[in-house]
Amino acid sequence: MIVEVLCVGNELLSGITLNTNAHWIAGQVAKAGGTVSRVTVVRDELGAISDAVKEALLRRPDILVTTGGLGATYDDMTLEGVARALGRKVMLDDTAVEMLKNSYKRRHLHYRINKVRLKMATIPEGSEPIENPVGSAPSVVIEDAGVQVFCVPGVPVEMKAVFKKHILPLVKKGVGSFISKEVNYFVTGVSEGMIAPALVKIVDSNPRDAVYLKTHPRGYYRKTTPRIRVHLVCKGAEEKEVAGMLARISKQILKDISRLGGKVEK
């Protein structure tokens, strides 16, 4: 289950807004056992959005999620960019107009549905609108040659609501049974460089998608004794198999640490 994320917004490329959306989505997908293969961030420019969508579709992820650019303002152009990438038009969608009206009604907002607001209900031909349970702009989903393209809002609380309800279940269904177990060893006296060959051996002798093994530097004890964290994650479909793999690899790592003169903090 491969997911790509495309975030749209000048504010993400000018140091104004930290891209917590991509971080949150990546965490949700990883926890469900899926893989975010790439995150792309582009500016509010039609050509840039359309190019990025086209490129992502060529890589054939299972799901492409775009965030941002669904609002009423002149620089919100994600849906037009997606439509262009798919060689389709955007069209005013009656269901999306109803969703927009509902969203105002639900929040007791007395807005007229003017031309500017109708932009939020103007979606790519063949796409399906998804109600925004928090704000106004509907999300949309459209399928292209096996890729489910979801366009969700950039406002985090709106994005999260749509993601949890409509995208996460798809990810979980695609992944199927999924167990993940992990352990961290906080080590003193072994550097990343010292333990690297041993870890390569472990990674090379196990199924690629089942083992995630990485070291992280933690500075130095008394300035010259290296400290690292060794992070091991094992994944699989069966509880017993994953637990067994974690136990076996952990034992090997502890043996290597000891052989290299390192100590594991309790």
Place this chain on the structure above:
Amino acid sequence: MIVEVLCVGNELLSGITLNTNAHWIAGQVAKAGGTVSRVTVVRDELGAISDAVKEALLRRPDILVTTGGLGATYDDMTLEGVARALGRKVMLDDTAVEMLKNSYKRRHLHYRINKVRLKMATIPEGSEPIENPVGSAPSVVIEDAGVQVFCVPGVPVEMKAVFKKHILPLVKKGVGSFISKEVNYFVTGVSEGMIAPALVKIVDSNPRDAVYLKTHPRGYYRKTTPRIRVHLVCKGAEEKEVAGMLARISKQILKDISRLGGKVEK
């Protein structure tokens, strides 16, 4: 002055590490008057890195900055990915080896320069190593058909040190004289949808790169009165011209807000 950023690391795509590097670089480039056109994040996979570098080079930014994947461990493969994208080999570089030795000496680390550590001094043919003033792994710079490709570490403190010393001066030089002035209006009684047409007019009647005008929702007063922030940035080469533009556009915005029945908070 167009800058692209390519961040490498599984931890950035699994919800483990928030991508503050891209955010910080974008802020630095924007403050200097440059433009970050795209940020891409890929996993620690040779093919993914190499593809992303190739694609970025085809877009011909002035500068491409890669972050991460320069360390000694098996999953650090940015330099190999860059080399592959450029159709070059990686080679052990004597200057880089000296830099590595210096970095250990400076920090009183008694490391042997073993095969694993020499990986950090094995850089693309034709590239120039840049000393890491904080950690170990040298950065590199290599030119490809007018694009300056910088590969810097993923550890934020190391990345920032190299960026400030070697990349930011290039951005500033490329931008030349640059003045940016901005103002924010905190408005009550006007929604994004209401003011959108007026803002489109302003943006359309000014030079595209000189004016950044955007609204941000701020919820509702007593649940139904919309509140927004209007953010205006004017940019140019001359102090006087930019100040004049900011004053002229501000006046127009305040007129529009008032016409729409909105109030600006003092």
